[in-house]
Amino acid sequence: MKGVPCLLMRGGTSKGAYFRAEDLPADAAERDDLLLRIMGSPDPRQIDGIGGAHPLTSKVAVVSPSTSPGADVDYLFLQLGVAEATVSDRQNCGNLLAGVGPFAVERGLVPAGDGETTVRIRMVNSDSTAVARFPTSGGVVEYAGDTAISGVPGTAAPVVLDFADTAGSTGHGLLPTGHLVDTVDGVPVTCVDNGMPVVVARAADFGLTGYETVEQLKADTALRERIQSLRLRAAELMGLGDVRDSSVPKTTLVAPPVDGGTICTRTFIPLEPHTSIGVLGAVSVATALLLDGAVGHELAKLPGTSRIDVEHPTGHLQVEVEVDAGETPPRVRRSGVVRTARKLFDGTVFPR
Numbered sequence: 001m002k003g004v005p006c007l008l009m010r011g012g013t014s015k016g017a018y019f020r021a022e023d024l025p026a027d028a029a030e031r032d033d034l035l036l037r038i039m040g041s042p043d044p045r046q047i048d049g050i051g052g053a054h055p056l057t058s059k060v061a062v063v064s065p066s067t068s069p070g071a072d073v074d075y076l077f078l079q080l081g082v083a084e085a086t087v088s089d090r091q092n093c094g095n096l097l098a099g100v101g102p103f104a105v106e107r108g109l110v111p112a113g114d115g116e117t118t119v120r121i122r123m124v125n126s127d128s129t130a131v132a133r134f135p136t137s138g139g140v141v142e143y144a145g146d147t148a149i150s151g152v153p154g155t156a157a158p159v160v161l162d163f164a165d166t167a168g169s170t171g172h173g174l175l176p177t178g179h180l181v182d183t184v185d186g187v188p189v190t191c192v193d194n195g196m197p198v199v200v201a202r203a204a205d206f207g208l209t210g211y212e213t214v215e216q217l218k219a220d221t222a223l224r225e226r227i228q229s230l231r232l233r234a235a236e237l238m239g240l241g242d243v244r245d246s247s248v249p250k251t252t253l254v255a256p257p258v259d260g261g262t263i264c265t266r267t268f269i270p271l272e273p274h275t276s277i278g279v280l281g282a283v284s285v286a287t288a289l290l291l292d293g294a295v296g297h298e299l300a301k302l303p304g305t306s307r308i309d310v311e312h313p314t315g316h317l318q319v320e321v322e323v324d325a326g327e328t329p330p331r332v333r334r335s336g337v338v339r340t341a342r343k344l345f346d347g348t349v350f351p352r
């Protein structure tokens with residue numbers, strides 16, 4: 001049986017298998033078939049593979065030297081289905097992104113800097129750029145540090161991520177429907193895409209407080225059906241077509257903050273409740289909140305600085321977003337976030 005070199009990493013609040021592109025088949029269909037066998041999909045338990053039986057742990061990063069002059073490496077993100085044999089390149093992942101810079105150093109794609117390393121990453125899924133900054137010393141990545149992120153026990157070294165050109169990651173602009181607010185299934189929504197296409201709606205419009213636990217949301221089958229109907233219809237308006245088999249758009253239900261943050265969120269990826277919230281998902285929701293008249297703007301306690309504190313089921317995710325809201329359409333000036341990442345296992349993975 002032929003094995004494949006693989007580095008298993010936690011990136012932010014997700015976990016994934018990181019590969020050099022040259023170690024995988026060049027043909028996308030062959031590559032996807034191999035990755036499904038590596039992860040153990042389709043199977044709700046992924047028992048015969050290295051996937052963790054949840055969308056947040058069924059993820060792959062494919063990294064290669066960049067073909068673009070403005071970047072050091074190319075990062076292709078692939079979301080693998082758990083119970084379904086699906087592989088989607090239709091979304092970014094800002095969490096796995098946190099591990100891409102360290103992976104590039106581990107594999108010798110980028111030399112380690114003295115004290116700190118900066119890696120310019122082209123996010124192939126959206127053709128946008130992120131710059132990652134993280135500590136290195138003596139030529140190796142330092143994973144230990146004192147930065148805590150909600151949803152991950154303990155602390156680790158910070159990975160600072162700055163995004164450029166993330167607005168309109170699916171090619172339909174920051175407000176993909178062309179409107180600040182649309183009504184879908186009788187519910188007002190703001191469809192936004194600053195790195196991740198998200199349908200933002202008020203939890204109250206679904207008869208929820210917005211403070212439910214993940215278990216409560218998971219048990220609510222009627223809610224699951226409503227979310228599916230909402231996202232299928234919203235996706236048509238967003239120019240995404242039939243998204244029945246796609247992991248995007250996500251849906252985020254918002255409510256007033258309860259823990260000193262800017263807004264409280266419950267996110268569905270796309271139907272499974274997220275235990276926290278995705279990075280670019282949070283950046284996109286935060287961007288919507290900054291737009292006067294958008295759904296959620298009236299519920300948010302905006303801080304008057306660029307730091308937006310997004311409450312989620314397991315804590316807070318702080319993102320930085322600056323928008324020229326006066327322009328039509330609004331222009332994103334800057335966005336960023338601090339994450340951590342950790343090398344978990346380096347070796348050879350054997351597909352089924």
Ligand code: NQM
Pocket residue numbers: 013014055056092093094095096196247250269277278279280281282
């Ligand atoms: O939005 C989950 C995650 C993500 C994606 C998802 C992400 C992002 O928490 O940038 O990180 O939305 O499927 O890793």
